[in-house]
Amino acid sequence: MKYKLLVLDVDGTLLNDAKEISKRTLAALLKVQQMGVRIVLASGRPTYGLMPLAKMLELGNYGGFILSYNGCQIINAQNGEILFERRINPEMLPYLEKKARKNGFALFTYHDDTIITDSPENEHIQNEARLNNLQIIKEEEFSTAVDFAPCKCMLVSDDEEALLGLEDHWKRRLNGALGVFRSEPYFLEVVPCGIDKANSLGALLEALDVKREEVIAVGDGVCDVTMIQLAGLGVAMGHSQDSVKACADYVTASNEEDGVAVAVEKAIIAEVRAAEIPLDQLNAQARHALMGNLGIQYTYADEDRVEATMPVDHRTRQPFGILHGGATLALAETVAGLGSMILCQPDEIVVGMQVSGNHISSAHEGDTVRAVGTVVHKGRSSHVWNVDVFTSTNKLVSSIRVVNSVMKKR
Structure with missing residues (x-):
């Protein structure tokens, strides 16, 4: 498969204006993960505020990542391990507090x-807390109360001109010490020097041994430009500023028009070829599921044919030392399930409707059986698969018919 990593900005990109992931977008993102593409949520939000979205997208099940604080931290969504982190030197906090008070900024x-804030009544801070499900703690002496190294600090004001002036001043004064930029007209962000989404993403690519050409990055804001330029395929949302669109390889629909789903369907789902289906990743991801517990391994998959193997051992045999018929049916359903998943559209899911089999001969403990599934009917609402199971000497063990129901995501 050409692409291995899909990097998504969150607000204005992944989420629509109601701060929700649309059904079409959710279906598309679940499907590309099932195909072996790993997702990175890249946002200015704090890590805690991204956790619910990561859970909804099942990043933990598919080896995804959270790039938070505009790149100050990268978390492995599967185990919570911090893979990358940069923090502000606490000695800079009194200076930031002094400047904020001098200018009347929160x-x-x-x-x-x-x-943690000196201005809990500020409307923008309250909105930020609600957005990320955070509690607000008031501290009059901000730099004294913050007795840790923060990932970033935020200055807040509705005086956009004043924020812009301080941003320009700090870019000259703090060059080499801190990075500053406005993420919203009313937010001036202060981060460790050299931090942006692209630099942190570059560290992740190096750790994963993924090339830039194997990355898709999708965003809508000025903060996303560097990662859009870094990626092999940089995608701008349809509502982005012209300056952002000019940096992208492709402009998709807006966040109100399922722009992420449109881009993913075009760049990944529509382009996948049978030989590119990452069976090794599918096998690894399923090692703790039923197929992993039974030792089932996919060995081939395309739109019309899927093959898998299963050992005849203590997990799959009867007390008499021969292959259990129930394990054989599970193998057949596993094969047919992947086949139907490949055939489905991004907004569809597959559930088993019926399975029936004829057990013709036996396979003995120590052998490895091979299932060969071929599709015999591709309907809009159902797929029918014939799955034949053979011993290692190509003796037919079972012939099984699997009917899968194709349903729209709710």
């Missing part, structure tokens, strides 16, 4: 599931 930072 100031806050994140800590676990809280926001």
Whole structure:
């Protein structure tokens, strides 16, 4: 498969204006993960605020990642391991607090599931807390209360001109010490020097041994430009500013028009070829599921044919030392399930409707059986697969018919 990593900005990209993942987008993202593509959520949000989205997308099941604080931290969604992290030197906090007070700006930072601020009544800070499900803690002496190294600090004001002036001043004054940029007209973000989404993403690519050409990055804002330019395929949302679109290889629909799903369907799902289906990744991801517990391994897959093997051992045999018929049916359903999943559209799911089999001969403990599934009917609402199971000497063990129901995602 050409692409291995799909990097998604969150607000204005993954989420629509109601701050939701649309059904079509969710279906498309689940499907590409099933195909072996890993997802990175790349956002200015704190890690805690991204966890519910990661759970909804099942990133933990598919080896995905959370790139939070605009790149200050990267988390393995599967086990919570911190793969990359940069923090602000706490000695800089009194200076930031002094400048905020001098200009009449509110100031806050994140800590676990809280926001620490000197201005809890500020509307933008309250909205940020609600958006990320964070508690607000008021601290009059901000730099004294923050006794840790924060990933980033935020200055807040509705005086856009004043924020812009301080941003320009700090870019000259703090060059080499801190990075500053406006993520919203009312937010001035302060991060460790050299931090942006692209630099942190580059560290992740190196750790995963993934090439830039194997990455798709999708975003809508100025903060996304560097990662869009880094990726092999950089995608701008349809509602992005012209300056963002100019940096992209492709412009998709807006976030209100399922732009992420449109891009993914075009670049990944529609382009996949049978030989590119990552069977090794599918096998690895299923090692703790039923097929993993039975030792089932996919060996070939395309739109019309799927093959898999299963050992005859203590997991799959009868007490008499021969292959259990129930394990054989599970093997057949596993094969037919993958085949139907390949055939389905991004907004569809597959569920088993009926399975029936004829057990013709036996396979003995120590052997490895091979299942060969071929599709005999491709309907809009159902697929019918014939699955033949053979011993290692090509003796037919069972012939099984599997009917799968094709349903729209709810």
